[in-house]
Amino acid sequence: MHKITLIPGDGIGPEVTGSTVKILEAAGFKVEWEVVNAGSEVFEKTGVLVPDEVFQSIERNKIALKGPIATPIGKGFRSINVQLRKKYDLYSNIREVKNIPGVKSKYENVDLVIFRENTEGLYIGIEEMQDEDTAVAKKVVTRKGSMRIAKSAFEYAVQQGKTKVAAVHKANILKLADGLFLDCVREVAKDYPNIELSEVIVDNMCMQMVMNPSQFEVIVAPNLYGDLLSDLAAGLVGGLGLVPGANIGNDIAIFEAVHGSAPDIAGKDLANPIAVLLCAVHMMKFLGDFDRAELVFRAIIEVMEDGKHLTRDMGGNATTTEITQAIIDKINHIKSFSSRIVK
Numbered sequence: 001m002h003k004i005t006l007i008p009g010d011g012i013g014p015e016v017t018g019s020t021v022k023i024l025e026a027a028g029f030k031v032e033w034e035v036v037n038a039g040s041e042v043f044e045k046t047g048v049l050v051p052d053e054v055f056q057s058i059e060r061n062k063i064a065l066k067g068p069i070a071t072p073i074g075k076g077f078r079s080i081n082v083q084l085r086k087k088y089d090l091y092s093n094i095r096e097v098k099n100i101p102g103v104k105s106k107y108e109n110v111d112l113v114i115f116r117e118n119t120e121g122l123y124i125g126i127e128e129m130q131d132e133d134t135a136v137a138k139k140v141v142t143r144k145g146s147m148r149i150a151k152s153a154f155e156y157a158v159q160q161g162k163t164k165v166a167a168v169h170k171a172n173i174l175k176l177a178d179g180l181f182l183d184c185v186r187e188v189a190k191d192y193p194n195i196e197l198s199e200v201i202v203d204n205m206c207m208q209m210v211m212n213p214s215q216f217e218v219i220v221a222p223n224l225y226g227d228l229l230s231d232l233a234a235g236l237v238g239g240l241g242l243v244p245g246a247n248i249g250n251d252i253a254i255f256e257a258v259h260g261s262a263p264d265i266a267g268k269d270l271a272n273p274i275a276v277l278l279c280a281v282h283m284m285k286f287l288g289d290f291d292r293a294e295l296v297f298r299a300i301i302e303v304m305e306d307g308k309h310l311t312r313d314m315g316g317n318a319t320t321t322e323i324t325q326a327i328i329d330k331i332n333h334i335k336s337f338s339s340r341i342v343k
C-alpha cells in the first residue's frame with residue numbers, strides 16, 4: 001500500500017485528479033491518498049498560497065501527484081511549481097512526448113523524452129533594477145546541477161534501450177554558462193560509450209524538432225531551454241493535455257500536469273484528464289508497479305484508438321465523466337482476459 005500526497009489544484013484540477021483516482025482504483029493500484037491543496041483558490045480563502053500542511057504531507061510521503069495550480073497574477077507572487085522544485089531540489093524535470101493513437105497530428109513516430117534541469121538557470125529568479133531603465137536577471141549554471149541532469153538523461157537512455165542523447169545549448173554565445181553545461185554533458189557521456197551524443201544549439205533544435213522530431217530520442221537541456229522545448233514538443237503530438245510531467249530529486253518526486261487550470265471550463269465536466277492520468281502511469285512505474293502502469297496505459301490507448309469518447313480538445317464531444325468511464329470499462333475488459341493483473 002502506497003501513501004501518496006494528492007494536490008488537486010485549481011480550476012479543472014479537482015475534476016482531472018478525481019478522474020485519475022477513480023481509474024487507478026479500477027486498475028487495482030493500492031494507495032492511500034492524503035489530500036491537501038494549494039494555489040489561487042486556497043490563497044483567496046486563507047491568504048496563503050501553499051499551506052504548511054502541503055509541505056508536511058510531501059515530506060512525509062515523498063511522492064505527490066499534483067493537478068494544475070494557478071499562481072495569482074501580481075508582484076511578489078512566485079510560481080508554486082518553481083517554489084516546490086527549489087524547496088525539494090527536484091532537479092530533474094522529465095517530459096515524455098509521444099504520439100497517441102486517435103489523436104490527429106502532422107507528425108508520426110514521435111517518441112522522445114526531455115530532461116530539463118529544474119533548479120538553476122534564469123529560473124532562480126535573481127533580478128534587480130540596475131537603474132530605473134535597466135533590469136538585470138542572473139543566470140546561474142553549476143557543475144553539480146549540470147552533471148546530475150546529464151547523468152539522469154544518460155541513465156534513462158540505457159534503461160529504456162535508447163541510443164541517442166541530444167544536448168541543447170547556446171554555448172556559441174554564452175561561452176561560460178552554457179559552455180560549462182556542455183562540458184559537463186560531454187564528461188558524463190564518456191561513461192556511456194554506447195550512447196551517441198549530439199550537441200545542438202537551441203535555436204537549431206527548435207527548427208529540427210519542427211522539421212523532423214522523430215530523429216530525437218532523449219534530450220537534455222538547461223532550465224529555460226528545456227521549458228520552451230517541452231511545450232514545443234507537446235504541440236507536435238496534440239498539446240499539453242496529452243503530455244505528463246515529473247519532477248524528481250534524490251528523495252522526493254512530484255508528478256504533475258503541465259497544462260493550465262483552465263478556469264473557463266472548470267466545473268463543466270469538459271476537462272481532459274489524460275495528462276494527469278499519464279502522470280500517474282509514470283508515477284506507478286517509478287514506484288515499481290509496472291503491470292498496473294501498463295494496464296492503465298493500454299486502456300488509455302485503446303479508448304483513444306476507438307475515438308468514441310474523446311473530449312473536445314481532442315476533437316470529440318465526450319465529457320470528463322464519459323472518458324473516465326470509458327477507460328474504466330476498458331480496464332475491466334482487459335483484466336478479464338489477463339492473468340498478469342491481480343484482480
